[in-house]
Amino acid sequence: FKKLKGELLTSVPSTQEFKEAASFYVNKDESTVSITVVGASGDLAKKKIFPALFALYYEGCLPKHFTIFGYARSKMTDAELRNMVSKTLNCRIDKRENCDEKMDQFLKRCFYHSGQYDSPENFAKLDKKLKEHEGGRVSNRLFYLSIPPNIFIDAVKCTSSSASSGIGWTRVIVEKPFGRDSDSSAALTKALKQYLEEDQIFRIDHYLGKELVENLSVLRFSNLIFEPLWSRRYIRNVQLIFSEDFGTEGRGGYFDNYGIIRDIMQNHLLQILALFAMETPVSLDAEDIRNEKVKVLRSMRPLQLEDVVVGQYKSHTKGGVTYPAYIDDSTVPKGSLTPTFAAAALFIDNARWDGVPFLMKAGKALHKKRTEIRVQFRHVPGNLYNQDFGNDLDLATNELVIRVQPDEAIDLKINNKVPGLGMRLDRSNLNLLYAARYSKEIPDAYERLLLDAIEGERRLFIRSDELDAAWALFTPVLKELEEKNVIPEYYPYGSRGPVGAHYLAARYNVRWG
Ligand code: NDP
Ligand code: BG6
Numbered sequence: 001f002k003k004l005k006g007e008l009l010t011s012v013p014s015t016q017e018f019k020e021a022a023s024f025y026v027n028k029d030e031s032t033v034s035i036t037v038v039g040a041s042g043d044l045a046k047k048k049i050f051p052a053l054f055a056l057y058y059e060g061c062l063p064k065h066f067t068i069f070g071y072a073r074s075k076m077t078d079a080e081l082r083n084m085v086s087k088t089l090n091c092r093i094d095k096r097e098n099c100d101e102k103m104d105q106f107l108k109r110c111f112y113h114s115g116q117y118d119s120p121e122n123f124a125k126l127d128k129k130l131k132e133h134e135g136g137r138v139s140n141r142l143f144y145l146s147i148p149p150n151i152f153i154d155a156v157k158c159t160s161s162s163a164s165s166g167i168g169w170t171r172v173i174v175e176k177p178f179g180r181d182s183d184s185s186a187a188l189t190k191a192l193k194q195y196l197e198e199d200q201i202f203r204i205d206h207y208l209g210k211e212l213v214e215n216l217s218v219l220r221f222s223n224l225i226f227e228p229l230w231s232r233r234y235i236r237n238v239q240l241i242f243s244e245d246f247g248t249e250g251r252g253g254y255f256d257n258y259g260i261i262r263d264i265m266q267n268h269l270l271q272i273l274a275l276f277a278m279e280t281p282v283s284l285d286a287e288d289i290r291n292e293k294v295k296v297l298r299s300m301r302p303l304q305l306e307d308v309v310v311g312q313y314k315s316h317t318k319g320g321v322t323y324p325a326y327i328d329d330s331t332v333p334k335g336s337l338t339p340t341f342a343a344a345a346l347f348i349d350n351a352r353w354d355g356v357p358f359l360m361k362a363g364k365a366l367h368k369k370r371t372e373i374r375v376q377f378r379h380v381p382g383n384l385y386n387q388d389f390g391n392d393l394d395l396a397t398n399e400l401v402i403r404v405q406p407d408e409a410i411d412l413k414i415n416n417k418v419p420g421l422g423m424r425l426d427r428s429n430l431n432l433l434y435a436a437r438y439s440k441e442i443p444d445a446y447e448r449l450l451l452d453a454i455e456g457e458r459r460l461f462i463r464s465d466e467l468d469a470a471w472a473l474f475t476p477v478l479k480e481l482e483e484k485n486v487i488p489e490y491y492p493y494g495s496r497g498p499v500g501a502h503y504l505a506a507r508y509n510v511r512w513g
Contacts, residue, residue, distance in 0.1 A: 031138035031168060032065035033454055034130045038155055039147035040070025040081065040112065043250075044175065048206075049144060050085045050110075052446035057106045058091065061451050067133040070112045071126060081112035117147060118154035120161045127162035140168040142453055148254070149177055153191045160195045173202040173453050176267055177258055178462070181478060182471040189464045202453045203462040207268040207371075208275075209445030209452075211434070212404045214460075216275045216373075217289075219402070219410070226400075227280075229377070231352045236397065237510045238276065239374040240269045240360045247313060247365040247493065248340065252329035259338045261310075261481075264362040266474045270297070271462075272373060272404075273358055277348055286459040290466060297469035299350040303477040309489065309500035310481065311341035313365035316492035323365070323493035339481075339488050340364045343501035345508055346473070357508040361501055365493045371404040374513040385415065388425040394511055395427070401513065408434040408442060 035053065037045050056062050070081045086107055091099035113129055115122025130141065143159045145152055156172060163170040174192070179185030192201055207213055220227055229235065242264050248255040255263060271293075278292035315325040326332060326340050341363035348358065377398040389395040399413040412430040417423065434442065452460055462470075480486075489498035505512055 031063070031140055032067070032134045033063050033140045033142060034067045034069065034134060035142045035144065035450075035454075036069045036071050036126065036130075036159075036162075037144045037146055038071045038117070038159070039145065041072040041074040041076070041084075042146055044146045045070070045144075046084065046088050048444065048446045049146060049450070051088050051090060052444055052450050054085075054089045054103065054106050055443060055447045056451055057109075058102050062454070065134075065137060066109065067130070068110045069126065069130065070110065071115060073114065073116060075114050076112045078111050082107040082110055085110055117151045118158065120158050123158040123162045130162065138168045139166060141170045142173065143171070144173045144175075144450075146175055149175075149179075149188075152188065156192055156195050169200075169456070171200050171202055171453055171456070172196055173204050173450075175204055177262060178203055178267075178467055179471065180258065180262060182468065182475040185467055185471050189467070198464060199458070201464075202458070203464075203467065204449055205267050205271050205460075205462055206445040206449060207404075208271055208460040209447075209449040210371075210404055211442045212402055212408050212410075213272055213275065214448070215410075216272070216402070217284075220276075221280060232354055232356045234377055235356055236376045236378045237357045237359060237508065238273075239372070239376070239510070239513055240272055240276075240358065241370065241372045241374065241513070242269060242362040243366040243368060243370055243497075244364045245366060245369045245494070247324065247326060248329060248332075252326070253331035255340075256332050256336055256338045259478075260340055260342050260362050260364065261308075261344075261474060261478060265342060265344065265360050266470055267462075269360045269362060270470050270473070273346070273360075274466075276373060277353055277358070279352070284459070286457065286461075289459055290463045294463070294465050294469055296348060296350070297466065297473065299348050299353075300473055301347045301349055302473050302475075303344055303346060305477055305480050305484075305486075307345040307504070308477055308481070309343045309498060309504050310339035310486060311363065311491050311498035311500070312336075312338065312488035313340050313363075313493045313495075314490040316494055318494060325493070326365070337485060337488060341366070341488070341491060341497050341501075343497075343504050345504060357510060359505055359508070359510055359512075361497070361512065363491075363497050367494055367496050369406060372513070373402040373404070375400040375402075376510070376513070385425055388423075396425075399513065 037049050039045055053062070053068060070076070076084070086103065089103050089106070091102070111129070111133070113126045115126060130139070141163060145155055147155060152174060159172060179188045220230060274293040274296050278296045281288040281292045313326050315328060316323050326338070327334065327336055332338075343359065343361045346358045346360065347353075348356070377400075379393040379397055383396060386393065386396065396415060401409075401411040401413070403409040403411070410432040413427055414430060415425050416428050418426045449460055452458075489500045491498045502512065
């Protein structure tokens with residue numbers, strides 16, 4: 001099997017590898033995929049997982065034989081689950097034909113089983129139902145753990161009792177957070193590996209499934225004009241910005257235990273950074289890409305306290321409407337110091353990036369929703385046109401903006417002459433706006449990731465050594481922030497965030513874009 005895939009057999013294959021190999025040879029019509037959404041009554045399942053599964057079904061991406069099971073403690077019949085799910089399904093704007101018919105067909109393949117997350121008996125009953133649906137075909141099973149992290153291990157332990165027993169594969173998608181720090185993450189990995197092999201674990205970071213994040217490698221490695229510029233020689237700083245224009249509404253209980261650094265920076269923004277900064281991988285194979293990501297993460301300096309600014313949003317009244325403070329949320333402990341905003345300066349100590357600040361900024365309840373990568377290039381040496389920018393060199397530098405969301409776009413800011421007889425310079429955008437260029441709706445990140453998990457493609461999932469390297473960068477500073485009870489800078493709901501973020505950037509001669 002490995003030879004067929006052009007890989008070398010370097011070690012004795014694991015049971016999972018044998019199963020993957022066997023299912024590779026089975027005629028797809030003879031096999032079936034059972035997808036169990038564990039925590040099916042929850043927010044993520046309703047908001048993202050079922051709609052993504054339906055979109056895959058609509059696009060004809062699911063195998064011929066598949067069944068979807070919702071599993072949770074809540075009591076529900078199949079009909080009640082279908083009713084709940086039907087409210088969340090949507091056809092793409094550009095594909096409305098047969099929409100209702102497709103939804104009906106999809107819902108008929110959704111079932112529900114109620115049970116406890118720590119009960120092997122309840123999971124054994126699920127296994128029985130799954131077998132009935134599989135009808136003796138080779139059974140491949142995917143479990144999506146869409147539950148709070150404190151019950152991951154119990155659920156994983158039990159899923160092994162309803163794992164595929166034949167030659168089919170069993171894979172488990174695990175949602176973030178993967179621990180709170182290096183130790184808890186290592187403990188979680190160790191516990192997961194008691195029941196699963198590493199290649200059965202699909203740690204999801206949904207930012208990796210976003211169109212423009214996937215496009216990063218294409219932009220870098222298939223355009224001759226960018227890769228030669230992609231280093232300290234030409235890039236002055238890189239900014240990774242995440243902002244939401246709403247607070248933690250409804251998720252305060254979860255959020256307070258984690259804070260914005262763990263919720264966004266350590267995973268979503270750091271993953272983008274790794275893809276942005278890694279060396280060229282040997283191939284597009286999952287392991288080659290993940291090897292490069294680990295290498296760049298391990299070349300990074302652990303974050304220092306003086307390179308971090310934390311903030312928390314406070315109540316603000318605008319236009320007669322009062323927006324609540326973070327601590328007004330009834331699920332947030334009184335006097336909580338948990339940051340809802342953070343800015344940080346990170347550095348990669350390797351030949352390519354030595355001395356280039358990678359600035360991250362992430363916050364909730366800010367003035368707008370956006371996720372962007374901004375690349376500011378160096379000044380043009382001896383620029384003949386400096387006086388046209390009032391000698392403000394920052395105004396004259398090129399900037400590449402990759403807008404991950406909303407309104408996906410790639411903008412390259414260049415200088416040009418204003419047309420006319422005089423000689424005046426202007427800043428313009430070479431702009432690729434996805435909505436204008438492509439009429440097709442962009443699939444949700446969860447669609448891509450679910451499809452990859454079904455197909456056994458691990459490229460967009462986090463390997464355990466990547467996770468260790470990511471936690472090693474943030475754990476010391478997170479501990480220090482907590483031990484020293486660092487008071488966050490308070491910023492009004494809907495504002496641009498704490499002014500401290502500007503002082504931090506200024507220390508590295510950076511202006512936020
Ligand atoms: P929920 O809080 O909605 O929980 C999902 C389900 O788990 C609930 O419907 C409930 O089902 C069960 N549950 C909740 N609390 C407990 C508990 N204390 N003990 C046992 N069972 C419990 O979570 P979400 O759907 O919001 O998130 C699921 C996972 O995805 C989490 O790990 C979260 O961190 C992650 N995630 C969520 C995102 C989101 O936007 N919601 C975004 C990114 C990640 P029942 O009572 O029926 O058993
Ligand atoms: C999740 C965080 O991982 O990502 C949330 O836990 C955040 O706090 C969400 O709101 C943002 O995802 P998206 O895809 O809406 O940008």
